[in-house]
Amino acid sequence: MFNTNTITRFQSLETPFYYYHLDVLRQTLEACRTASSKYGFHVHYAMKANFNPRVLDLIKEYGFGADCVSGNEVKAAIEHGFGKENIVFAGVGKSDKEINLALDADIFCFNAESVQELEVINELAKAKNKIAKMAIRINPNVDAHTHHFITTGLDENKFGINTWQLSDVAETLRKCTSLEFLGIHFHIGSQITDMEVYKNLCTRINEIQDWFEDRGFTIKVLNTGGGLGIDYQNPDTNTVADFESYFKVFKQFLNVKPGQEVHFELGRALVGQSASLISRVLYVKNGQKKNFLVLDAGMTELIRPMLYQAYHLIENVSQSGVISPESEVEKEATQDSELNTQDFIKYDVVGPICESTDCFQKDVELPESFRGDLIAIRTAGAYGEVMASGYNLRDRVGSIYSED
Numbered sequence: 456m457f458n459t460n461t462i463t464r465f466q467s468l469e470t471p472f473y474y475y476h477l478d479v480l481r482q483t484l485e486a487c488r489t490a491s492s493k494y495g496f497h498v499h500y501a502m503k504a505n506f507n508p509r510v511l512d513l514i515k516e517y518g519f520g521a522d523c524v525s526g527n528e529v530k531a532a533i534e535h536g537f538g539k540e541n542i543v544f545a546g547v548g549k550s551d552k553e554i555n556l557a558l559d560a561d562i563f564c565f566n567a568e569s570v571q572e573l574e575v576i577n578e579l580a581k582a583k584n585k586i587a588k589m590a591i592r593i594n595p596n597v598d599a600h601t602h603h604f605i606t607t608g609l610d611e612n613k614f615g616i617n618t619w620q621l622s623d624v625a626e627t628l629r630k631c632t633s634l635e636f637l638g639i640h641f642h643i644g645s646q647i648t649d650m651e652v653y654k655n656l657c658t659r660i661n662e663i664q665d666w667f668e669d670r671g672f673t674i675k676v677l678n679t680g681g682g683l684g685i686d687y688q689n690p691d692t693n694t695v696a697d698f699e700s701y702f703k704v705f706k707q708f709l710n711v712k713p714g715q716e717v718h719f720e721l722g723r724a725l726v727g728q729s730a731s732l733i734s735r736v737l738y739v740k741n742g743q744k745k746n747f748l749v750l751d752a753g754m755t756e757l758i759r760p761m762l763y764q765a766y767h768l769i770e771n772v773s774q775s776g777v778i779s780p781e782s783e784v785e786k787e788a789t790q791d792s793e794l795n796t797q798d799f800i801k802y803d804v805v806g807p808i809c810e811s812t813d814c815f816q817k818d819v820e821l822p823e824s825f826r827g828d829l830i831a832i833r834t835a836g837a838y839g840e841v842m843a844s845g846y847n848l849r850d851r852v853g854s855i856y857s858e859d
């Protein structure tokens with residue numbers, strides 16, 4: 456992934472920073488656009504995954520809409536040229552200020568997550584003499600078989616309206632004259648790689664849309680959410696998410712009526728492989744039980760491993776571009792070369808933050824590493840830079856782009 460020129464460039468830069476592989480981003484966006492447009496599906500980019508300005512500009516260029524979860528995301532979508540007709544606003548706790556902002560911006564649709572929220576949006580729209588277009592986020596109780604911290608579509612999750620509340624929803628929609636019902640919305644979780652899960656979601660969506668239509672509602676939009684997973688283990692050999700299989704499942708199993716639009720809200724699958732967190736080894740601590748590589752990046756720059764025990768491939772790019780034996784590319788390369796795997800040492804790769812949990816991964820096999828070596832933490836384009844924090848009064852992490 457990193458050629459000699461790139462490594463030389465990194466050497467002159469202050470670390471840590473996010474390095475954006477814009478070619479990978481383009482390749483991914485192209486693949487998604489090709490696979491979705493085959494069936495006339497609409498994709499809104501889930502901006503929460505990464506709102507880096509360069510990333511947003513490129514995504515907009517490819518014609519995707521924006522899925523926002525805060526007033527500031529709605530503002531950013533508008534500033535980056537996403538048309539108001541291509542902006543949806545989701546979220547379980549929209550404030551009155553945020554709802555008013557989105558009403559003023561005349562966005563395409565609100566995804567409402569409770570009966571009370573429907574009533575509030577109705578009141579705020581009425582006060583502005585506007586009609587708010589609404590999709591109802593329904594919790595379908597479908598297990599996403601993903602990490603429990605990023606599962607959202609089960610009865611015990613806080614998201615969406617449960618199916619036993621649908622009669623209340625129907626009644627509320629009938630009496631709220633400042634709302635226009637557009638359709639139904641679902642999102643069952645993230646990092647989903649088992650297509651069977653999406654097949655089950657389609658079955659539930661079909662049942663729920665029948666329920667609404669039996670009661671005289673017309674459904675114009677079926678929004679199936681996002682969640683498509685990516686390959687964190689093999690970013691170089693499996694770079695682009697399997698958009699073909701993903702959209703095909705919906706084509707096969709979703710009951711789409713004439714005139715209906717099918718919408719998706721993909722985040723991770725569009726941006727995940729497009730960035731690496733680049734850091735330097737500050738100190739090597741060789742102990743009796745453990746060896747530690749102390750990096751200049753920590754949970755303040757990438758919190759996913761600490762928060763969800765998420766795996767990210769870690770490479771020492773300074774050691775002749777050699778990457779860890781866990782990588783598929785490395786396995787292939789070592790078959791012919793005389794690279795000696797005995798030179799690999801197990802390290803706990805940790806950050807500088809004053810928390811024991813500030814560890815990227817334990818027992819990572821890396822070439823013998825030294826103070827000053829550059830370390831790449833791969834597949835950090837989704838929920839990386841956007842989840843950075845200023846804990847310990849750290850500097851804001853920088854961003855560098857392959858095309859500069």
Ligand code: LLP
Pocket residue numbers: 501503504522545605642644645646680681682683720721722723724759763837838
């Ligand atoms: N739509 C809704 C309503 C969502 O809540 C999400 C993500 C998406 C779409 C986009 O999901 P994606 O395609 O990116 O899976 N911080 C966690 C992931 C949280 C996902 C939140 N919702 C992580 O780092 O794994």
